[in-house]
Amino acid sequence: MSNFDFDLFVIGAGSGGVRASRIAASHGARVAVAEEHRVGGTCVIRGCVPKKLLVYGAHFAEDLKDARQFGWDVPDCKFDWDRLRDNVLAEVTRLEGLYGQTLENHKVTVFKTRATVVGPQKVRLADGQEISAERILIATGGWPHVPEFPGSEHAITSNEVFHLEKLPKRVVIAGGGYIANEFAGIFNEFGSKVTIVNRGDTILRGYDEQIRDRLLQISMTKGIEFRFNAPFQSIERNDDGSLTVNLENCDAIQADAVLVAAGRVPNSKGLGLEEAGVELDEHGAIKVDERNQSSVPSIFAVGDVTNRIQLTPVAIREGQAFADTFFGNKPTLVDYANVPSAVFSHPPIGAVGMTEAEARNKLGSIRVYTSDFRAMKNVLAGRNERALYKMVVNAATDQVVGLHMIGPDAPEILQAAAIAVKAGLTKADFDNTVALHPSMAEELVLLK
Incomplete structure (x- = not known):
């Protein structure tokens, strides 16, 4: 048996921390997690999940008006912020429970309190209790940056x-x-x-x-x-x-x-990291290598606290890779090339790969294809809002190196298209794919 209280102690029960804990425990590790706020982290509690639910709610403002052009007799509607807010917060609470249940099902010990690092292999809880662990993982995420000014x-x-x-x-x-x-x-x-x-x-x-x-x-x-x-x-x-x-x-x-x-900054203040010898950059991000290992060999970090790519799916990948590498005997590295991203604006944006400017600077000779069109739904609804799809191609190899979209459901379409960019497919591969008609997505295989 190990001389440590746990094989792994995770500080932060967000997306990256929960995934690392669950996978490490499934590999047989004795795992503990400390979370001072709520299990689920930024994404579930105060980030992408409740935000996306508000985005859905906002879409009804236009959908209800557009419905009249499609034959529906929709009266003038009043929006109730209190109802939506409370329903969203209730859903957040439900999801928090599921995340906690996942940890419980994998026999992960959860400390609902703040934890700080007091040594390479030791943490201290808010009540003063000290716990030893063979490895410590920092997964405390990021925090909103508020510039200092009067008021x-x-x-x-x-x-x-x-x-x-x-x-x-x-x-x-x-x-x-x-x-x-x-x-x-x-x-x-x-x-x-x-x-x-x-x-x-x-x-x-x-x-x-x-x-x-x-x-x-x-x-x-x-x-x-x-x-x-x-x-x-x-x-x-x-x-x-x-x-x-x-x-x-x-x-x-x-x-x-x-x-x-x-913007958001790494949530690393007051964790005792520098005192323990962990090197931080000028923004407070934990410096880690490709295996998520810090300057202290027993201390690791994943997610936004490392300030690499601040996206929930990236934190999850990093947590999985860490657990598989150090507890599953499956060395795994995260590939950061061609990570897709979305902006859930009105209308939303989806993007993967190089922008036109980046491609010109890096590749020199490129070809750019665009489709600027009105979605069929917008035409009948009488909306002049136009979608724009853009494909960036390496002229020397015909490889698609970037896709950029703004329009209805752009992130949903982009997720599948990102696979093609990740796989290194060519413009000819897109051209050889039969269009799915009538759809907005078909524009991707009809670009001229």
């Missing part, structure tokens, strides 16, 4: 947005990334007046330029306002409870809520 305490983040007591009539959203654009679409469809304020001049940095320009155009058509090159100066609380947002280079904006979506 920043009046702003909320994506952590609190799901718990709003009432729907704000006017919302200012700080940031230009996926979280900012997703919540802009959600609140706009719910009837709020939305203004996105960005300290730079670009939204969705890292996505293909044509795709992000199309989202900007459509968002403005839907009534979302944008302020670029406008850093926050201060937020003031008015006597009536409203907020005054003071900006550089712009007039002040009156709001009922300010949501800061200015």
Whole structure:
């Protein structure tokens, strides 16, 4: 028997931590997990799952109007934020229970408290109890970054947005990334007046330029306002409870809520990592090698706390690879090439591989194919909103190196198409595939 209390101690029961715990336990390891918030982590509790449920709820605003053009006698409908909020939070609680049950079924010991590292193979719980483990895995994820400025305490983040007591009539959203654009679409469809304020001049940095320009155009058509090159100066609380947002280079904006979506930082503070000898980068991310091992051989990390690719499925892959490598005798490395991503904006975006600019810089000679069209549903509904599909091809090999889409169900379509990019298929392979008609996805095999 081992001289340690556990073979593996995991700090953080989010997507990566739960997967690593479950797989390690299935390989016969004695596993414990400490979670100071709620089992499930950011994705399940305060991230992609409740956010996607709000996205579904927001879609009904347009669907109910469009239904009239399809013969349905739909009366004017009133949106009830309290009902949706409570139903979403109830679903989150249900999922939290399932995650806890999964750990219990695999005989993983769960400590519902904070844990910190006090040595290469020792952790301390909030009550002072010290526990030894042969290996320690840090899976504490990320945390919303709130820049410091006067009145920043009046702003909320994506952590609190799901718990709003009432729907704000006017919302200012700080940031230009996926979280900012997703919540802009959600609140706009719910009837709020939305203004996105960005300290730079670009939204969705890292996505293909044509795709992000199309989202900007459509968002403005839907009534979302944008302020670029406008850093926050201060937020003031008015006597009536409203907020005054003071900006550089712009007039002040009156709001009922300010949501800061200015990125996420690794959640590594106060864990005792540096004292234990774990090396962090300038952003607080744990530096790890390809096997998720830190500068301390017995301490590992997966997920957003490593600041590699901040996506739930990547954290899950890393957790699985870690457990299989060190407890299953199955050495596994995560392949980070061609990881698909989505923005659940209105309309949504799906992307995989290189953007046009990246491909030109890396490959030199490329071919670009686009399809700019109105979805059949939008035509009959009388909506002028257009979808845009874009394929980037290596001219020397005919290999498809990038796919970028904005339009209805783009992420659902992109998931299958990402397999083709990952497999290195060519434009000829797409051309040789018979179209599925009538569908939006058929545009991918009809690009000329």
